[in-house]
Amino acid sequence: MVSWNVLIAGYAQNGYVHEADCLFQQMQQEGIELDNVAWNALIAGYSLNGHSHKAFKLLLQMDSLCMKPDSVTFLSILKAWSVFTRPENVCLIHSLILEWELHVDVMVANTLIDVYGKCGSIDDARRVFDMLNIKHNVVSWNAMIIGYAQHSLGQEAFDLFTKMGCIGVEPDKFTYASILKAVSSILALDHGKLVHDQVIKSGFQGDVFVWSSLMDMYVKCGSPEDAQRLFLQTCGQDTVMWNALISGHAYNNDYNLALHCFQDMQQGDCGLD
RNA sequence: GUUCCUUGUGCC
Numbered sequence: 001m002v003s004w005n006v007l008i009a010g011y012a013q014n015g016y017v018h019e020a021d022c023l024f025q026q027m028q029q030e031g032i033e034l035d036n037v038a039w040n041a042l043i044a045g046y047s048l049n050g051h052s053h054k055a056f057k058l059l060l061q062m063d064s065l066c067m068k069p070d071s072v073t074f075l076s077i078l079k080a081w082s083v084f085t086r087p088e089n090v091c092l093i094h095s096l097i098l099e100w101e102l103h104v105d106v107m108v109a110n111t112l113i114d115v116y117g118k119c120g121s122i123d124d125a126r127r128v129f130d131m132l133n134i135k136h137n138v139v140s141w142n143a144m145i146i147g148y149a150q151h152s153l154g155q156e157a158f159d160l161f162t163k164m165g166c167i168g169v170e171p172d173k174f175t176y177a178s179i180l181k182a183v184s185s186i187l188a189l190d191h192g193k194l195v196h197d198q199v200i201k202s203g204f205q206g207d208v209f210v211w212s213s214l215m216d217m218y219v220k221c222g223s224p225e226d227a228q229r230l231f232l233q234t235c236g237q238d239t240v241m242w243n244a245l246i247s248g249h250a251y252n253n254d255y256n257l258a259l260h261c262f263q264d265m266q267q268g269d270c271g272l273d
Numbered sequence: 274g275u276u277c278c279u280u281g282u283g284c285c
Contacts, residue, residue, distance in 0.1 A: 004274095005275065012275090035275095036275075040276065041276090043276090044276060047276090070276095071276080072276040072277080073275090073276080075278070076277095079278095107278045110278040110279065111278050137278095141279090142279040144279090145279090146279065147279095172280090174280045175279090176280080177279095178279075181281075208281075209281045210280085211281085212281045215282085238282095241281090243282040244283075246282090247282065250283095
């Protein structure tokens with residue numbers, strides 16, 4: 001059984017969903033008892049290859065065969081439905097998750113927060129977040145903060161950021177990149193500077209994601225000089241930081257500066273495109 | 274053995 005499952009997963013992960021499905025059906029016809037791992041492997045295969053409807057169908061089929069979908073099943077399903085999806089679809093999946101009482105699984109809940117946020121249902125995301133209550137980890141906070149950022153709800157994000165500090169959840173590099181995007185979205189330079197201080201204190205200045213987010217925050221909040229200053233503290237090898245800087249100058253109508261910056265980058269000869 | 278949850282710029 002185990003080796004059959006490995007085979008299904010192997011096909012599925014490498015884009016051979018059809019082959020995986022054939023194998024799966026063959027096993028069914030031969031009366032082999034297919035366990036959750038087999039089902040999950042096939043569902044994951046369809047999910048990974050963009051066949052969200054088929055993945056969902058399989059989930060319903062599991063239900064009708066009295067199988068019990070687990071957190072792995074739903075993490076796959078949610079992944080499939082996380083791109084360009086409508087809130088109603090997420091709601092439907094959510095209701096099934098509640099039915100199976102898998103909302104208590106922190107990874108499932110975190111994924112729900114993320115997907116709700118990405119499809120525009122920030123209130124639903126918050127409800128899931130609040131339901132998690134004591135069980136949420138740093139990923140839950142991060143998912144919620146980036147959701148607010150994507151909705152330009154910078155103050156809500158900042159309140160959460162402050163709150164997590166109060167109750168002793170340590171921000172990580174994801175938190176910093178996310179909160180910086182959030183404060184940029186409302187042009188809150190003062191908040192951004194507070195976060196900057198914390199980045200230094202907590203030792204995340206070496207992370208390119210965090211540092212470029214800081215630069216971008218200064219650019220978006222109308223302080224490209226600060227962005228420039230941060231940039232000079234790096235080795236100048238990161239394309240994203242260059243882009244942030246150049247667009248920042250262009251944004252502030254400093255086309256000469258933007259051009260100079262661009263030329264510097266080309267002369268830098270560090271293998272950039 | 275199956276899924277492994279969240280983060281950066283611009284262009285399109």
